[in-house]
Amino acid sequence: MHSVAILALDQVVPFDLAAPMQVFDWARLPDGRRPYRVRVCAESPEVLGDGLVLRVDRGLDALADADTIIVPGRAPGAGPTPEPVLAALRRAAAAGTRIASVCAGALVLAETGLLDGLRATTHWMAAADLARRHPRVEVEPDVLYVDNGQILTSAGAAAALDMCLHMIRRDLGSAVAADAARMCVMPLEREGGQAQFIVHEQPPVPRGSTLEPVLEWIEDNLAGEITLAAMAARCGMSERTFSRRFREQTGTTPLQWLLRARVRRAQYLLENSDRPIERIARQAGFGSPTAFRERFRRVVGTTPQAYRAAFHGRAALAGARS
Template identity: 60%
Template structure:
């Protein structure tokens, strides 16, 4: 039987820990037999998990007999992982064991050197920190999960369930995965990626030099703006404005403006019944077709699909 070992590290996120336990633990083969044996191991007999204390029955030696290892996220992913856990993960990887992370569990895999040179994902709020801390990793903040074969990573919370269902499908086929998804009351595959959940260019972006012009863009994004208009509002040249934006935001002024408009459109899709034409006009896009194209490029889904996901059906 395929053995899945979930690693309970200090300050583990309980949701991330429970997801693989429940998903793999409830998966059944067509003849009714369990599809997986699930173990939870820890660095210590009692592991802190936010407001809870969890007792674990086995230690890190369980990784030696694992077919798949799952590493949940930690509440403080920036803190150093216990050295025995890093050593055990490296040894498991060297033995060819499949290793997957959920949410900011990617930081633990990165610390162990298991993501070097690979494309990986994590919760979108932590993606920049992961990329800056580990520049050898190709961090993709817009996808729900990434399968590199032996090493897999997933985005935050519910994306861990997406990853687990993907592994069930990979191990036992679509029928078993579909049955597992029904038990989880979750779709076997979700449209779009993590991009639709990202809060773009928030008005609270911290920047000492750009704060006035960022606030100005926030208030005037619905107007027909050119780069020169933004430079005038910032009381600087276009060249200087471009340099400051790239240095502090990683974007051009017009890219930032587009992100603000997308965020405003998301808010209207979530809170109003306005049609696409009205929303496009109200947030500053030149045409509905331009809005649809840029919205899909930014979020990975259409405006209609976004509204359905984040607002649902009236009366549902």
Template identity: 50%
Template sequence: MNSRRAPTVAVLALPGVNAFDLATAMEVFAKATLPGGGPAYRILVCSPAEIVDAGPVRIVTEHAMERLAEADTIVVPGCQDITAEVPGDVCAALRAALHAGTRIASICTGAFILAAAGLLDGRRATTHWLAADAFRAAFPAVQLDPDVLYVDEGQLLTSAGASAGIDLCLHMVGRDHGAAVAADAARMAVAPLHRDGGQAQFIPRNTVAARGIGQHNKLDDVLAWIEREAHRDLGLGDIAARAAVSARTLNRRFQAETGQSPMQWLTGVRIRHAQQLLESGTDGVEHIGRQVGFGSPANFREQFRRLTGVTPQQYRNTFRRLKVS
């Protein structure tokens, strides 16, 4: 970074930009201040058009795409249509910026734009968990990690959905100016400087609507039964008996229709039930583990952390903070 001036952050506003992602970058970087009180960054909002559609609002921008060349950091917010073709001049500008040494970061589905420009091939990246399957299909050369809040690959950074963009921006402030400036920016954003776990804790686990389930396939009845009976001490034989098939046939059908084994599915249902109780109730963690069907507190904690990336208590604390805010 140039020590003689505040580094420039250019936020790219493409047609159909997500207003929240755009505002996240503007707010975090614009409100970051240096110890002497001066601005930590200069902010530019750059766009190929003077007026940009951002869902229910229209945004008037002041700077053309050419101003991206002035940036020390380019932030690419997500757009509402992840299937929209990224204009060639946008891809070219991002590639030129990367070649020039500019740091480039995406928020949420902005990773689709970086990937379309060829910036993420062979690299680790993340995006909103809901768009993960579409991202993998469109960009198989990218090493997608949908469980984390953000990925820092040095010059290229990507974040998960919505508030994970705040996490990423605060992380960059900390990289640029140190922990004290980042902590002050976090206070201005009324956000934690660091959150436990990743976005895995926000992904719905094994709902009947997942992966096409619920469309009158052969597993509908047994999946609904597992949903009701997951709290019981169920084994593979119990589930196979309910489905009236052999354990081998049951395993084959589950793998084909859910991508999981029957016992993996059962564990996911129990974890989802536990999440609901942790969010809304006051019962102790061990009691909740037994209530949803885990035989031991240790196994409950182990499986919960494996699937969500955090402990049950950390999960409860996260959602208590969300309710307060």
């Protein structure tokens, strides 16, 4: 089981602490098992938060046993990070532990020196301060999160949800991450900002919606030709009425939904098969490999080949982990 240690420092921001706790705790393997064990740790048993007091039963020794460490942000004016905490984070990084910060938690990571020479992000209000205090850090204030491999940083606490889902996807594949996203009632990645190897989950449709049957039909027939007229006909509507109802219930157009569904199908095939790119393009319903590559890069932010190199075999690994 993958161990996640969330570090609680004095003046911790409660949402920064709770968001990753909830996302990792909601993750489930296909057989229902929990892939992550989430623990909160601190330098002392009692931590002062923003308007609350946390009682923590794990000390800094938990960082040495963790596979992933999450560093939440602290309230403005919290002061320097205690040296024992910085030393524990440095030791964990030297041992190869994955470390991620939430919001202003990037300032804590910067104090350790672990961000020197790396790209990083933080809350837009703290970005200038991070750049001023740590000039060796390449600050990118306009993205949701930055993944440097072992070290990750996210913007505000809401962006931490995107980052955590990205880590789950890296660890266990798209199906597990998509399920966790549904539990969070959020897309697997929001539009805009950074699009690093992430599937763009469709907007949720309320259960019982009049669109459910046609959306199931789309998913079942992605390899074939699907027109707006055919979608509207299956709902017994004119194309104009269908388009209006579709946008009202999903927030997007039928064409955009269809293209996203085809990209998601391609991502699944890239992760779980060795089929040639040209065959995957056909099975996902793209007219040509060129059209497939262009759309895939636009939605996912990378090429199908690079995506396969990053994620191939992760779904199989998810089923094998205990």
